[in-house]
Amino acid sequence: MRVFGVDPGLTRCGFGVVDGGPGRTVRPVAVDVIRTPADEDLSRRLLQLSDAVEKWLDDHRPQVVAVERVFSQHNVRTAMGTAQAGGIVALAAARRDLPVVFHTPSEVKAAVTGSGRADKAQVTAMVTKVLGLKTAPKPADAADALALAICHLWRAPMKSRLDEARARAEQLARTHRAKLAEARERMTR
Template sequence: MRVLGVDPGLTRLGIAVVDGGVGRAVRAVAVDVIRTPAEDDLSVRLLKVSDAVEGWFDQHRPEVVAIERVFSQHNVRTAMGTAQAAGVVALAAARRGLPVMFHTPSEVKAAVTGSGRADKAQVTIMVTRLLGLSAAPKPADAADALALAICHLWRAPMRDRMAEAEARAAELAKKHRARLAAAARESRTVIK
């Protein structure tokens, strides 16, 4: 499976493509940071993000997009810009019919380092090791984008199995309720 990982942001948006293989095998395909000048109008910045992401879709043909879920930040303006950038990426993916999954920062950290409280340096070290990179990806936004893709590759099979199990359980519960209702109807007709 090929995953496009996105660490959203207006000034710096980390973007990476990672291929998943058998088991937990992962391979970095590409990584970069999309930058937009703070002095540009918001609409222009969002258009630049959209155009760059579209280029990545054309060049790398991902099967799914994994985006970091925006969490509350102290700076509302920063949180808004981050959310807007994430929305632009999700919209571009939806236009192409690509599934979009959102992962929380702690979920990504736990998947890559084993601890949901890992710092950026720990995430970067583990991403570098897991992908067998000769140098750590910089800036941290690039490492975070790689971590998001890895997180999705490792968590998606589990999520799929959980969804299948929940669907089977719901179907069994539905059949059980139908049998109970039929038995109740039958007992009422026998009593009369």
């Protein structure tokens, strides 16, 4: 499975593409950070980001897009820019009928390092190790994008099994309720 991981941001937006193989094997495909000038008009910055996302989706043809979920940030302006960038990515993926999955920062950290409280240096070190890179991806936004893609690859099978189990349990519960209702109805006749 090929995953496009995105660490959204307006000033710096991390892009990372990885391929997943059997077990937990992961191979790096591409990584970069897209930058837009902070002094430029918001609409122009969003357009630049949109163009970059479209090009990456066309060039790398991922099967799924993993985006960092905007999580409680104290700076409202930063949170808004992050949300807008994430929306641009989700829209571009939706145009191609690609699934988009949002992961919280703590989910990503836990998946990649084993601790939801890992710092950026720990995430970068583990991404470098897991992908067998000679040098650490820089800046941190690049490593974070790769970490998002890795997180999705490693969490998706488990989430899929849980979703299937939940659906089976709901179906069994519906069947059981229907049989109970049928039995009650027979008893009242």
